[in-house]
Amino acid sequence: MNNFQYSRATDVADALSQIASDASAKFIAGGTNLVDLMKYDVEHPSRLIDISHLPLTKIEETTAGGLRIGALVPNSDLAWHPLVTERYPLLSSALLAGASAQLRNMASTGGNLLQRTRCLYFYDVATPCNKREPGSGCPAKEGINRINAILGTSDACIATHPSDMCVALAALDAEVHVAGPNGERTIALVDFHRLPGDTPQRDTNLDPKEIITAIELPPQGFSKHYTYLKIRDRLSYAFALVSVAAALRMDNGTTRDARLALGGVAHKPWRNPEAEAALNGQAANTDTFARAADIVLHEAKGFGRNTFKIDLARRTIIRALTQAMNGTPQSQSSKKIA
Amino acid sequence: MARSHTAPAAALFPGLISIELTVNGAKVKLDIAPWTTLLDALRDRMGLMGTKKGCDHGQCGACTVLVDGRRVNSCLTLAVMKDGAEVITVEGLATDGVLHPVQQAFIDHDAFQCGYCTPGQICSAIGLIAEGKAKTPDDIRELMSGNICRCAAYPNIVAAIQQAMDAS
Ligand SMILES: Cc1cc2nc3c(=O)[nH]c(=O)nc-3n(C[C@H](O)[C@H](O)[C@H](O)COP(=O)(O)OP(=O)(O)OC[C@H]3O[C@@H](n4cnc5c(N)ncnc54)[C@H](O)[C@@H]3O)c2cc1C
Numbered sequence A: 001m002n003n004f005q006y007s008r009a010t011d012v013a014d015a016l017s018q019i020a021s022d023a024s025a026k027f028i029a030g031g032t033n034l035v036d037l038m039k040y041d042v043e044h045p046s047r048l049i050d051i052s053h054l055p056l057t058k059i060e061e062t063t064a065g066g067l068r069i070g071a072l073v074p075n076s077d078l079a080w081h082p083l084v085t086e087r088y089p090l091l092s093s094a095l096l097a098g099a100s101a102q103l104r105n106m107a108s109t110g111g112n113l114l115q116r117t118r119c120l121y122f123y124d125v126a127t128p129c130n131k132r133e134p135g136s137g138c139p140a141k142e143g144i145n146r147i148n149a150i151l152g153t154s155d156a157c158i159a160t161h162p163s164d165m166c167v168a169l170a171a172l173d174a175e176v177h178v179a180g181p182n183g184e185r186t187i188a189l190v191d192f193h194r195l196p197g198d199t200p201q202r203d204t205n206l207d208p209k210e211i212i213t214a215i216e217l218p219p220q221g222f223s224k225h226y227t228y229l230k231i232r233d234r235l236s237y238a239f240a241l242v243s244v245a246a247a248l249r250m251d252n253g254t255t256r257d258a259r260l261a262l263g264g265v266a267h268k269p270w271r272n273p274e275a276e277a278a279l280n281g282q283a284a285n286t287d288t289f290a291r292a293a294d295i296v297l298h299e300a301k302g303f304g305r306n307t308f309k310i311d312l313a314r315r316t317i318i319r320a321l322t323q324a325m326n327g328t329p330q331s332q333s334s335k336k337i338a
Numbered sequence B: 001m002a003r004s005h006t007a008p009a010a011a012l013f014p015g016l017i018s019i020e021l022t023v024n025g026a027k028v029k030l031d032i033a034p035w036t037t038l039l040d041a042l043r044d045r046m047g048l049m050g051t052k053k054g055c056d057h058g059q060c061g062a063c064t065v066l067v068d069g070r071r072v073n074s075c076l077t078l079a080v081m082k083d084g085a086e087v088i089t090v091e092g093l094a095t096d097g098v099l100h101p102v103q104q105a106f107i108d109h110d111a112f113q114c115g116y117c118t119p120g121q122i123c124s125a126i127g128l129i130a131e132g133k134a135k136t137p138d139d140i141r142e143l144m145s146g147n148i149c150r151c152a153a154y155p156n157i158v159a160a161i162q163q164a165m166d167a168s
């Protein structure tokens, strides 16, 4: 790890003024991603501004009937919060599918959004990588790309965003509240992360001078018909190869409102409005689910070692929608896939 | 125990930061570089070698300790960020020579082979029991999945935790 300065932020305004005064400073919350990346010399901030003591730890009901989650709520507290397990069990399930109990105790809601890719070359500073060093190249395209993306890739980068939580948040139409030098703004979660394009060094649309203060969920939590189905190389404590957050509002066997978000396949949680529209108003069954999967994947492109993901994603989508329809969400303890 | 300092090192080395932790019930003052992890502070500065460094990247759980009652990976925790916190390591579990019920259960069930992962397993299991979410052996397996055992003592670890859980 490089040597760096350390300071604690006393409140959000102080955090913003500290980050504004040092272009190579970074915030630190749980530290589970940043400290790891600093040990690999992928990140080398001049200063860490400790925001972990800021009072952004509340989970509150909003007047609109939704939920506001402070950026520093630990992933474990969020996963087990009664309002979340009852009204947004999809979010709870996705959180519990990620990392380990220890890491979830440390990891914050805001940090989870900003965790960086697990692309092997991004982590290995001995290799080129456009995300780490713009212009140096992308060895993943012809290399070890089992965990890399099949949708929304660019010539410059085929990395995925590794978060499970964000996939559920995308399906739930969450919003991200941020504060910055020009005041506060709200970014829809589906617009928060970017596609790599020719600027893969930028993961999100958050400005480096901004801080995430909260996540807001709308009232509809899809607590009856949902699942988070995560497929990975080990049954626990591994990142997704493909994951699917499925949520349905059903009416007598007909899908009224479908949400489908994929993880492990793109630079951002992947939603496809066309596929969701194709489900709405239709009988919920394997045929309509397969059609939706085909729409999601018709532009999917493999890079050799990850080409299997296209078929895996298709089957995972159909299985997840079936679990959601049946009201039999995937257990994150017993690993048998219903 | 902590090595005592005659002069406050933080005054001599401006990069150092003074913190105070309560470690296994005892107050410990340290002048520490901000890049020192809690794991390195415990092992190198306080001489508490019970907590192990396996991967140093959050991937194995050998470094698990309890901070303010919650299990965390000390290898990804910067010590400066925990100024004022209460830390419990495997050395702080027994009282007056009587093993903690989870320690005893690991012995009763022969829940280790080389023992390298064991301090982390035990601290993690104590955290798991305090969290109160595990009801079934499947739950125990999943909620202990952040602790790798290279010797694969897993069946006995689950049985030991089940015993301690039932007794608590
Ligand atoms: C071994 C291992 C396995 C894992 N497995 C999974 C998994 O299966 N699924 C999964 O989803 N995740 C997994 N994770 C990742 C984990 O979820 C993230 O590391 C964690 O959520 C990051 O949160 P943090 O608070 O620790 O972030 P930090 O490391 O503190 O910060 C991450 C980044 O966010 C910035 N930041 C933090 N908070 C804010 C804020 N409020 N405003 C602005 N910037 C901010 C920091 O500057 C930094 O750049 C795993 C991690 C490890 C180490």
Ligand code: SF4
Pocket (backbone or CB within 6 Å): A117, A119, A120, A121, A122, A128, A129, A130, A131, A132, A137, A138, A139, A140, A141, A148, A156, A157, A158, A159, A200
């Ligand atoms: S896929 Fe992206 S992160 Fe991975 S090597 Fe290529 S540029 Fe780097």
Ligand code: FES
Pocket (backbone or CB within 6 Å): B052, B053, B054, B055, B056, B057, B058, B059, B060, B061, B062, B063, B064, B073, B074, B075, B076
């Ligand atoms: S040493 Fe901390 S998790 Fe492996």
Ligand code: FES
Pocket (backbone or CB within 6 Å): B111, B112, B113, B114, B115, B116, B117, B118, B148, B149, B150, B151, B152, B153
């Ligand atoms: S007992 Fe050897 S690693 Fe667990």
